Amino acid sequence: MALSLCLCLCLLLLLPPPAAPAPAPVPALVSRTDWAACRILSRELSRLLATVTEPHPVLEEMQLSEEDPQNWPPRIRCSDACDPPTLDTNNTRCLHRIHQALQHYRDLLGSDIFRDQPQPRLETMMDQLLELVQQKHGHHPRHPVAPSDHWSHQLLRHLALKRLRSFAAVMSRVFTHSAS
Template sequence: MAPLRHLCLCLPLLLLLPPPAAPAPTPAPRTDWAACRSLSLELSQRLMSLKEPHRVLEDTHLSEEDPENWPPRIRCSDACDPSTLDTNNTHCLQRILQGLKHYRDLLGSDIFTTRPLHQLQATLNQLLDQLLAPHQQERNEPHRHHMEPSEAWARPLLQRLALQRLQSFTAIMGRVFTHSASPH
C-alpha cells in the first residue's frame, strides 16, 4: 500500500511540472521568388526571340484535338490567383513544376532533334532547379516521361505547337512569380 500512497502523493506534483517542450518547428522550404521571376522573364524572352524556321507556319495557330495528350495548363482551380498565393502556394507550385517538367521532356524529345534549343532548355532547367532547390528529395527523382516517336513530317508542326503552349504557360507562370516576388 505504501507504494500506492507514494504514487498518489507524486501525481499532483507531476501536474505542476511544465509540459515537455514541443520539438522546434522546421521552417517550410522557401522559394526564391525573385530568382524565379527573373528566370521566367528570361525564358519568355528566349521564346519571343525564336524565329520560325518554316515561314509558312509563321501565321499558323495550331490546336490539338486531344487536350489530355498535351501538357498541363495552369487553370483557375490551381490556386494561382493572388489571394490564394498569399496564403498557400503549394498547389500552384506543383502545377508549375508539372508543366516545366513536361516541357523539359518535350524539348529533349525527338520533336526537337533537328532544331535543338539549347539556351531555352538551359534556362528552363535553371528555373526547374530553382524551384526544386527547397525540395531536395524531389530533385533526385527522375521525372522523364517517355515521349512517343513522331513522324518526321509532323515535327515542325509539333515544335510550333509546343513552343506556342510553352509561351502561354510561361506568361501565366511569370505573373505568379511577379506577384509572389513583390512585397505585400
C-alpha cells in the same frame, strides 16, 4: 521574530507570481522557393522564347483545333490556386502545377521533335527553373516523350513553342506576384 517571518511570508503571498519566461519564438515555416530568382528566370525565358523564330513563316499564321487537349501539357487553371490571395497563404498546389508543366516542356525540348533544331539555351533555362521549383517538390524522373513521325516534327515543334510561350507568360505573372 516569528511575527516578522509570518509577515514576510504573507507579503510574499500578496506579490504577483513571477512572470513566466517568454516562450521561444517559433520559427515560421520558410518557403524554400527563391521567388526573386524564379521571377528573373521566367522573365528571361519569355524574352528568349520571343527570339525563337520559325523556319517556315507559314507556321506562325497557322491555327489548329486540338482533337484531344488532354494529351497536351499541363496548363495553369483556376483550380491550381495560382491567384494572388491564395499564393500568399498556400502556394503548394500552384508550384506543383508549374513543376509539372516545366518538366513536360523540358522533356519536349530534349525529344526528337527538337532534334533538327535543338534549343540548348531554352533547355538550360528550363533546367534552372526546374531546380528552383524542385527544392520544394523533390526531384522527379524525366518521362521520355514518345517518338513521333519525322514529317510532323515541324508542326509539333511549332505547337510546343507556342504553348510554352503562353505558359511562360502566366508563370512569369505568378512569380512576379510572389516575389513582390
